[in-house]
Amino acid sequence: MAEKIDMASAHRQLHSPNEKTAARALKNIKAAKRAQQNLRYANQNESQAN
Structure with missing residues (x-):
């Protein structure tokens, strides 16, 4: 089964009792925030160049 990588799923999985699932969710959230910031x-x- 393919896992969802959207933000809603990641935030829900963050509260999982399974440590690996919570760590994977945190990694996905941080990657999304990093991409948004970049x-x-x-x-x-x-916009400054124009």
């Missing part, structure tokens, strides 16, 4: 930084640089 996108925001890239857009900011692009």
Whole structure:
């Protein structure tokens, strides 16, 4: 069964009693936040260049 990687599933899995599941969820949340921050930084640089 394929696992969902969306934010709702990750936040729900974060409260799992299984340590591996909670750690995987935390890793997915941090990766999503990092990607969002990088996108925001890239857009900011692009707008300053114009």
